[in-house]
Amino acid sequence: xxxxEGLLNDKIGGHDHHFENQSFTNSGVGMSMEEPRAKxxxxxxxxxxxxxxxxxxxxxxxxxxxQKVTRxxxxxxxxxxxxxxxxxxxxxxxxxxxxxxxILIATYEGEHNHGQPFSSTIGSLxxxxxxxPSGRMITLDFTGTGSFRPENV
DNA sequence: CGTCTTTGACCCGCGC
DNA sequence: GCGCGGGTCAAAGACG
Numbered sequence: 360x361x362x363x364e365g366l367l368n369d370k371i372g373g374h375d376h377h378f379e380n381q382s383f384t385n386s387g388v389g390m391s392m393e394e395p396r397a398k399x400x401x402x403x404x405x406x407x408x409x410x411x412x413x414x415x416x417x418x419x420x421x422x423x424x425x426q427k428v429t430r431x432x433x434x435x436x437x438x439x440x441x442x443x444x445x446x447x448x449x450x451x452x453x454x455x456x457x458x459x460x461x462i463l464i465a466t467y468e469g470e471h472n473h474g475q476p477f478s479s480t481i482g483s484l485x486x487x488x489x490x491x492p493s494g495r496m497i498t499l500d501f502t503g504t505g506s507f508r509p510e511n512v
Numbered sequence: 513c514g515t516c517t518t519t520g521a522c523c524c525g526c527g528c
Numbered sequence: 529g530c531g532c533g534g535g536t537c538a539a540a541g542a543c544g
Contacts, residue, residue, distance in 0.1 A: 414517090422515090422516065422517085423516080423517065423518080424517095424536070424537075424538095425518095425519095425535070425536060425537080426518075426519080427533090427534065427535070427536095429533075429534070430532090430533070430534095436534090436535095438535070438536075442515095442516085
């Protein structure tokens, strides 16, 4: 499978930013100490800088539970939680790349406790960008894996 | 009616 | 001890 981390690493490594590994300190939230080490995955997604919403629809469903602007990035960072399962410890952080406002960096924290809502049996859906008729959000669906190219416009 | 998004405020941790 | 920053939760509103 594609190593998004590697790809992402290569891209970010060139510019180097404060997007390295975040100290996953289990503070404030008394979550189960099943997995002391959460899996961190970073994905680079190309999208439009005009996209007012950072709702990235991958193979899972996410529910945005917060948004904050950090000092490191002028762009707002969005926090997502897996809304597919009630006990999904997976969290996702999405933020626009500082070096390229047209690139979204999604940081996945943990693994899913349930199967994907979308059956990847077919796998005939490479990469698609679906813009909701409401025009309020843009959905990136790369169910096919590795179809998106963070480089070249 | 249910679901999801959005914004603000609050809390905690760390540093100095 | 105080300040800054980051992160999360909660409530309200909107839309399907």
